[in-house]
Amino acid sequence: MSSTVLELxxxxxxxxxxxxxxxxxxxxxxxxxHALVGENGAGKSTxxxxxxxxxxxxxxxxxxxxxxxxxxxxxxxxNAGIGMIHQExxxxxxxxxxxxxxxxxxxxxxxxxxxxxKMERIAREELAALGFSEIIVTLPLGTNSLxxxxxxxxLRVMLSGAKVLIxxxxxxxxxxxxxxxxxxxxDTLRQQKRSILYISxxxxxxxxxxxxxxxxxDGRKVDTLERxxxxxxxxxxxxxxxxxxxTLPPALPEATxxxxxxxxxxxxxxxxxxxxxxxxxxxxxxxxxxxxxxxHFDVARAIFGMYRFDRGTIIVDGEELPGNFSARQAIxxxxxxxTESRRRSMFLDEPIYRNITLPHLPRIGGFxxxxxxxxxxxxxxxxxxxxxxxxxxxxxxxxxxxxxxxVAIARWITxxxxxxxxxxxxxxxxxxxxxxxxxxxxxxxxxxxxxxxVSSEPETILAVSxxxxxxxxxxxxxxxxxxxxxxxxxxxxx
Amino acid sequence: xxxxxxxxxxxxxxxxxxxAIQETGRGLWIRRLIAIPMxWIRRLIAIPMxWIRxxxxxxxxxxxxxxxxxxxxxxLLVVWLFFSLQTPSFATRANFNNILAQVATxxxxxxxxxxxxxxxxxxxxxxxxxxLSAEVSVQLYRVxxxxxxxxxxxxxxxxxxxxxxSGIISTIIRVPTFMATLAMSLIAEGLTLWISRGxxxxxxxxxxxxxxxxxxKIGGTGPGALRNGMMILLCGLILLIGYxxxxxxxxxxxxxxxxxxxxxxxxxxxxxKLIVFSVLTICGFTAGxxxxxxxxxxxTALPQPQGTFLIQAIxxxxxxxTSLTGGKGGIWQTTVGVLTYGSLTNGLDNFRNIDSFAKxxxxxxxxxxxxxxxxxxxxxxxxxxx
Numbered sequence: 060m061s062s063t064v065l066e067l068x069x070x071x072x073x074x075x076x077x078x079x080x081x082x083x084x085x086x087x088x089x090x091x092x093h094a095l096v097g098e099n100g101a102g103k104s105t106x107x108x109x110x111x112x113x114x115x116x117x118x119x120x121x122x123x124x125x126x127x128x129x130x131x132x133x134x135x136x137x138n139a140g141i142g143m144i145h146q147e148x149x150x151x152x153x154x155x156x157x158x159x160x161x162x163x164x165x166x167x168x169x170x171x172x173x174x175x176x177k178m179e180r181i182a183r184e185e186l187a188a189l190g191f192s193e194i195i196v197t198l199p200l201g202t203n204s205l206x207x208x209x210x211x212x213x214l215r216v217m218l219s220g221a222k223v224l225i226x227x228x229x230x231x232x233x234x235x236x237x238x239x240x241x242x243x244x245x246d247t248l249r250q251q252k253r254s255i256l257y258i259s260x261x262x263x264x265x266x267x268x269x270x271x272x273x274x275x276x277d278g279r280k281v282d283t284l285e286r287x288x289x290x291x292x293x294x295x296x297x298x299x300x301x302x303x304x305x306t307l308p309p310a311l312p313e314a315t316x317x318x319x320x321x322x323x324x325x326x327x328x329x330x331x332x333x334x335x336x337x338x339x340x341x342x343x344x345x346x347x348x349x350x351x352x353x354x355h356f357d358v359a360r361a362i363f364g365m366y367r368f369d370r371g372t373i374i375v376d377g378e379e380l381p382g383n384f385s386a387r388q389a390i391x392x393x394x395x396x397x398t399e400s401r402r403r404s405m406f407l408d409e410p411i412y413r414n415i416t417l418p419h420l421p422r423i424g425g426f427x428x429x430x431x432x433x434x435x436x437x438x439x440x441x442x443x444x445x446x447x448x449x450x451x452x453x454x455x456x457x458x459x460x461x462x463x464x465x466v467a468i469a470r471w472i473t474x475x476x477x478x479x480x481x482x483x484x485x486x487x488x489x490x491x492x493x494x495x496x497x498x499x500x501x502x503x504x505x506x507x508x509x510x511x512x513v514s515s516e517p518e519t520i521l522a523v524s525x526x527x528x529x530x531x532x533x534x535x536x537x538x539x540x541x542x543x544x545x546x547x548x549x550x551x552x553x
Numbered sequence: 554x555x556x557x558x559x560x561x562x563x564x565x566x567x568x569x570x571x572x573a574i575q576e577t578g579r580g581l582w583i584r585r586l587i588a589i590p591m592x593w594i595r596r597l598i599a600i601p602m603x604w605i606r607x608x609x610x611x612x613x614x615x616x617x618x619x620x621x622x623x624x625x626x627x628x629l630l631v632v633w634l635f636f637s638l639q640t641p642s643f644a645t646r647a648n649f650n651n652i653l654a655q656v657a658t659x660x661x662x663x664x665x666x667x668x669x670x671x672x673x674x675x676x677x678x679x680x681x682x683x684x685l686s687a688e689v690s691v692q693l694y695r696v697x698x699x700x701x702x703x704x705x706x707x708x709x710x711x712x713x714x715x716x717x718x719s720g721i722i723s724t725i726i727r728v729p730t731f732m733a734t735l736a737m738s739l740i741a742e743g744l745t746l747w748i749s750r751g752x753x754x755x756x757x758x759x760x761x762x763x764x765x766x767x768x769x770k771i772g773g774t775g776p777g778a779l780r781n782g783m784m785i786l787l788c789g790l791i792l793l794i795g796y797x798x799x800x801x802x803x804x805x806x807x808x809x810x811x812x813x814x815x816x817x818x819x820x821x822x823x824x825x826k827l828i829v830f831s832v833l834t835i836c837g838f839t840a841g842x843x844x845x846x847x848x849x850x851x852x853t854a855l856p857q858p859q860g861t862f863l864i865q866a867i868x869x870x871x872x873x874x875t876s877l878t879g880g881k882g883g884i885w886q887t888t889v890g891v892l893t894y895g896s897l898t899n900g901l902d903n904f905r906n907i908d909s910f911a912k913x914x915x916x917x918x919x920x921x922x923x924x925x926x927x928x929x930x931x932x933x934x935x936x937x938x939x
Binding site: 167171363365385386387390391396398403404405406407408409413417418420421424425426427428470 | 583801802803804806809810813814816817818819820821822823824880881
């Protein structure tokens with residue numbers, strides 16, 4: 060039996076009125092990969108942030124190698140050997156790969172200048188040792204794929220001496236091939252006797268990489284299981300603690316007036332995509348599936364006027380959008396866009412209700428918005444999307460990631476647009492929240508609005524779409540009805 | 554708390570197995586050398602923080618929030634209390650009148666500046682635009698012989714147009730506002746000098762409306778009257794209008810949201826360029842008003858801008874707690890900032906024994922202290938929910 064590296068006893072953490080963690084015990088052994096699973100808001104992120112020194116006000120005991128510790132800053136945690144790889148990449152894309160690996164602690168020559176040769180040599184050696192010898196360390200990191208950037212982030216934390224690596228949703232932005240390489244990397248790290256704390260919503264991945272799995276629910280630890288003693292179904296029921304009741308509403312038969320075209324895209328070309336053609340009908344969900352980098356997110360942005368395209372026409376409900384239109388014009392014609400990046404679409408310091416009502420202020424209050432009227436709009440929208448905790452005066456930044464996504468969609472359900480474009484609507488969400496969000500999209504469709512879902516998660520596309528487009532390398536390679544399709548058949552097309 | 558007291562703090566020493574760091578050790582002695590005093594400083598700070606933290610945590614949360622978000626107000630009260638106790642001449646009616654008269658011009662400028670800073674932009678041209686507007690007024694009145702109200706209207710229009718000019722340069726031509734308004738500042742300054750040909754105008758040559766705005770007393774002419782009352786009233790009115798617009802209108806909300814997260818604002822359908830253009834226009838307009846007010850108060854039309862106006866206006870806004878990066882703050886904060894700034898500079902005048910050559914230096918230090926208190930404390934607190 061390998062020794063315990065890190066142990067938590069009775070950890071509790073309170074935010075204002077919310078008890079995020081309730082007396083959680085946890086331990087991590089040397090050289091093990093320990094997965095942490097649970098719904099959004101179950102307390103996973105809070106727990107790892109305590110480990111990584113981001114939060115310092117908590118109750119309970121924290122033992123590292125048998126000694127009591129209390130970190131006040133991430134730097135202290137890193138010095139003690141606990142490094143965190145963040146959900147959102149925290150690398151610098153314009154700096155070279157080598158510079159990123161040594162961010163903040165470049166080797167110096169005796170004159171105090173940066174020792175480039177040594178830095179690049181070590182970077183090359185370390186990458187080769189992990190099986191990434193093809194990476195050119197002198198090129199800017201941004202020229203590499205997201206997967207490589209993730210690897211660089213892992214290596215950066217490792218080189219700073221971390222024995223315990225915390226990975227918060229490392230694969231949510233990666234393509235399947237990149238996920239494979241990351242899993243290989245984790246195996247290499249395990250052989251080096253490093254301990255890994257792995258947070259993921261992808262239970263299949265968890266079952267592949269983890270030695271032990273800890274399930275959190277509502278801030279409490281439900282159980283810690285050996286991987287070989289459990290299975291996905293058991294995990295799901297432990298995570299939810301109830302039967303999966305947030306199932307999708309039934310798909311009504313598609314609208315009778317099937318010829319009513321709400322959105323038509325003709326010969327759209329620009330950037331990485333060429334000759335994109337499709338239609339979204341009233342009462343239809345069109346799903347565009349493609350791996351990261353296929354260009355489907357850029358298409359979504361282009362339709363909304365946030366990405367310049369070279370050629371092509373976009374027709375909304377019979378009206379052609381003018382050349383070089385802005386997002387504002389797109390909204391006026393009846394489009395709405397929920398982005399994949401919450402940071403770019405939300406006002407994290409502002410109360411939730413303001414996030415929801417902002418696009419509709421002219422309709423709600425004219426020139427003088429009245430908070431009472433705004434709340435009348437925001438509260439039902441929050442109830443329908445089941446935002447937790449349901450306090451409309453809370454700043455949006457206090458919500459968990461999945462709940463922020465719900466707010467981003469809640470924004471559009473009171474005054475629905477003709478066509479809602481949702482990019483990666485379920486990224487980083489647990490099963491329950493995922494179904495809730497997809498349920499909202501389904502409801503809009505049943506009410507004869509058009510929905511365009513753009514995603515790199517085949518499960519999401521398969522769950523809600525009526526029609527599916529498959530995009531790869533900037534081109535549409537297949538279009539089909541969503542009948543008798545499964546993940547394999549989609550992935551085989553790309 | 555119990556666990557925290559028992560635990561040993563881990564800091565300083567890197568983990569033993571850091572192969573990479575040890576291998577790169579040639580520059581290490583520099584880092585070590587820095588690390589030693591840094592460690593001492595950190596420990597020195599850690600000792601009082603260890604005593605203070607439990608005390609702070611014992612304060613109820615509502616009060617903690619009041620203490621932090623209202624930091625600028627507490628600063629203002631402390632400044633007032635200090636000067637009132639230290640100098641007999643500070644807390645007098647006449648001196649408060651003085652303070653108000655002194656801050657009226659920066660106050661008017663600060664309203665426009667608040668709008669601009671809330672969107673995360675900046676306007677460096679206000680001092681020059683104020684000078685140009687005042688110059689236009691005096692030229693039309695004195696040299697070209699136009700009667701009021703034309704010189705006044707022309708002056709306000711000048712400010713408005715300069716603001717619109719900056720707005721067009723920064724939104725349509727997409728020059729960042731920092732550079733666009735810097736250019737506008739030189740343009741306006743140069744025009745002022747060119748038009749005036751370096752000539753000053755004095756009291757009798759300045760238009761009566763300008764003098765009325767700048768130096769009319771309120772409450773008769775006796776010793777009980779409010780000196781520069783009209784100008785103070787005007788400043789108050791502009792502050793009030795600014796407050797109402799930012800707090801209650803849709804435009805005000807858009808200003809905040811544009812500053813808080815521009816890309817999210819565009820996604821929500823806000824025309825952020827129009828908002829930036831509008832706030833620069835508003836700022837130009839208030840600069841025009843301030844130019845007239847300053848000219849009327851001084852009774853002199855100078856052929857060059859007053860260099861302190863720009864820094865004063867920005868200092869007032871920031872001192873109140875409005876963020877330079879946008880999205881946080883407001884006119885209420887600016888009002889407190891204006892009063893604090895005015896009280897600080899005025900208060901030091903009341904010390905008879907201060908070396909007058911050292912006064913600016915001392916003002917700088919005191920201002921720095923106030924800024925640290927206001928920004929550091931208020932910055933850690935959540936934004937007040939208006």
